[in-house]
Amino acid sequence: MLVENLTFERHYRIGELAKMWGLGRETLRKLVKDDPGVIKIRLGKKKAHTIYSVPESAAHRIHTRLLNAA
Numbered sequence: 001m002l003v004e005n006l007t008f009e010r011h012y013r014i015g016e017l018a019k020m021w022g023l024g025r026e027t028l029r030k031l032v033k034d035d036p037g038v039i040k041i042r043l044g045k046k047k048a049h050t051i052y053s054v055p056e057s058a059a060h061r062i063h064t065r066l067l068n069a070a
Contacts, residue, residue, distance in 0.1 A: 010056040014028050021066075
């Protein structure tokens with residue numbers, strides 16, 4: 001995959017992935033928060049106001065990791 005394709009790939013929010021994968025939002029947040037490629041947008045000074053944007057490639061990687069762990 002070309003670098004420019006990665007730049008403009010689909011991004012998911014925590015709620016979208018949680019619904020698709022049947023997981024809780026907090027569980028999913030813990031899974032993605034330290035993953036490379038996940039964009040963290042912090043609003044204000046509190047960590048509670050952080051928006052996570054998960055690229056499709058990172059979502060595939062995380063989901064594959066979960067399937068292999070089971």
